[in-house]
Amino acid sequence: MKIGLTFFLSDKPHSIWSNGGTMNVVFLARLLRALGHEVFCINAGHDVSVHPGLMLDGLGIEFCKMADAIEQIDVLIEGAGQVEAEAVDRVKARGGKAVALRYGNAFIIDSERVIHGKDPGSIFNGSRFDEIWTNAQHVHTCSSYWETCYRCPVRVLPHIWEPTFLEAAIREFPEGMKFGYQPKPGPKRISIFEPNINIVKTCVIPMCIAEEAHRARPELVGDIYVTNSERMKDHLTFSKFASNLDIVKTKKCSFEARYNTPWFLAKYTDAVVTHQMENCLNYLYYDVLYGGYPLIHNSPMLPAGIGYRYSDFDTKDGAAALVRALESHDDNCVERMETSTRYLRSVSPGANADAYQRALVQLTG
Numbered sequence: 001m002k003i004g005l006t007f008f009l010s011d012k013p014h015s016i017w018s019n020g021g022t023m024n025v026v027f028l029a030r031l032l033r034a035l036g037h038e039v040f041c042i043n044a045g046h047d048v049s050v051h052p053g054l055m056l057d058g059l060g061i062e063f064c065k066m067a068d069a070i071e072q073i074d075v076l077i078e079g080a081g082q083v084e085a086e087a088v089d090r091v092k093a094r095g096g097k098a099v100a101l102r103y104g105n106a107f108i109i110d111s112e113r114v115i116h117g118k119d120p121g122s123i124f125n126g127s128r129f130d131e132i133w134t135n136a137q138h139v140h141t142c143s144s145y146w147e148t149c150y151r152c153p154v155r156v157l158p159h160i161w162e163p164t165f166l167e168a169a170i171r172e173f174p175e176g177m178k179f180g181y182q183p184k185p186g187p188k189r190i191s192i193f194e195p196n197i198n199i200v201k202t203c204v205i206p207m208c209i210a211e212e213a214h215r216a217r218p219e220l221v222g223d224i225y226v227t228n229s230e231r232m233k234d235h236l237t238f239s240k241f242a243s244n245l246d247i248v249k250t251k252k253c254s255f256e257a258r259y260n261t262p263w264f265l266a267k268y269t270d271a272v273v274t275h276q277m278e279n280c281l282n283y284l285y286y287d288v289l290y291g292g293y294p295l296i297h298n299s300p301m302l303p304a305g306i307g308y309r310y311s312d313f314d315t316k317d318g319a320a321a322l323v324r325a326l327e328s329h330d331d332n333c334v335e336r337m338e339t340s341t342r343y344l345r346s347v348s349p350g351a352n353a354d355a356y357q358r359a360l361v362q363l364t365g
Contacts, residue, residue: 001360002038004073004091005029007063008045008081015053016165017261020283022054024103025079026061027160028356031349033060035357040069044081055168075364077101078127085126097363098127100150102134105200105279107145112198124149131363135159137280137301155359158352161286161344169262179266181292181337183330187222188270190322193261193284196228201282203229204241205275205313207253209296211245212319213326214252220326224253225268261287269293271325273318286347289340292333294325305339 007025016022032039043063050056050063066087070076076083076091078100088098113120132146132154143154170179192206203226214221224247232238233255247253261284265272271294274284280301288295288307295307296318302309308325310318329336345351 001074001364002040002072003032003360004040004042004066004069004076005032006042006044006066006077006079006081006083007061009043009048009050009063011046011048013053014051015258015260016055018258019080021080021103023165023283024160025101026056026059026164027162027349028077028079028101029061030059030162030164031160031353031356034349035353037360040064040073042066042069042081044078044083055165059164075099075360077133078129082122082125083127085128088127088129092128092130097130099363100127100129100132100146102132102138102142102146105138105141105198107141108200108278109198128152131155131359133157133359135281137278141278157359158355159281159347160349160352161283161347162349163286163290163344166262166287166290169260170266173263173266177266179262179291181270181294181329181333183333184270187220188326189222189268190224190271190273191264191269192224192226192229192273193264194228194275196232200277200279201275203275205298205315205318206273206296207242207245207247208315209273209275209310209318209322210253211247212315213322214247216319217323217326220323221247221252222270223268225256225264226253227256227264228258229255230257262291265291265293271296271322271329273322274298275313275318286344290344292337292340294329294336296322296325303343305336306343307340 005025029039029041041061041063043065070087070090073091074096076098091098129150129152131152132150134154134156136156139156146154190210192203194201194203196202207226210224242248272288273296275298280299285295297307298310298312308321310321
């Protein structure tokens with residue numbers, strides 16, 4: 001098949017680490033090509049050159065405009081760049097199909113945009129898709145929302161990931177810098193990478209978990225780095241929350257900018273504490289697990305034995321999981337790394353290609 005897949009090139013400096021959606025579309029493009037399909041990578045964003053921060057060199061991702069592909073494609077997939085309803089109609093008028101790939105929690109994101117007066121982002125523009133494709137973590141909050149608004153069924157497909165960008169970033173490390181967990185005695189450095197863009201992934205619960213662990217076992221807890229939070233530290237609500245914590249009073253906790261994830265893992269991290277609300281799978285987990293770092297998480301969609309799981313919003317349970325990781329990971333890191341490696345194979349594009357091929361066959365059949 002000839003498949004059009006949309007990307008969004010921004011007119012602003014853009015890093016691949018700032019948006020998992022772009023990674024998702026790249027992984028899907030590579031998966032579809034491996035299946036033998038011809039994939040047109042359509043730039044539905046600004047007419048600009050590819051920013052080097054997207055790390056696309058050598059991946060065979062060459063962009064075209066919608067006008068160059070619209071009369072050739074059998075399936076149009078709206079990925080990281082929104083398509084006009086007219087383009088969808090043109091594809092369907094020739095007997096083609098149109099799919100919207102949805103990889104974020106649209107119900108929460110759209111609601112927050114309205115309530116807080118944020119940039120509208122992707123909007124309902126009248127496009128009549130044949131299916132919505134998404135992953136399991138968005139079914140609970142978004143499936144009915146999409147079915148009602150798009151007037152088409154939602155198909156759940158596997159979450160896919162490969163270490164393409166991670167390994168590319170590691171190759172750019174300065175000499176002597178190593179990626180991967182290194183056992184060592186003494187207190188462990190804790191990193192928090194939540195983007196703090198919307199409510200689904202924020203640093204508040206991870207900070208509370210680190211606080212509870214510090215109160216219980218201060219000798220285990222080293223420096224705590226809260227990335228993606230520098231812009232929030234002067235907000236009165238956040239500053240009052242943070243200044244109430246012992247980890248801030250004792251200056252163990254610092255508020256940092258956004259960083260290249262593998263670089264920060266290699267440079268400053270011995271353990272990662274995360275939290276999500278209705279966003280149970282994300283690429284940060286896989287990056288952390290690939291390096292063998294202890295991952296403290298509340299995702300019910302990660303199998304047992306993957307990372308150190310705590311319950312929902314329970315900060316004391318999270319602290320217990322963090323303490324368990326800080327106490328035991330050095331002794332168990334080889335075994336846990338083997339378990340994580342097996343799991344990461346299960347989310348690889350190769351392991352899930354058949355599911356996407358079946359979806360295409362059923363869509364076009």
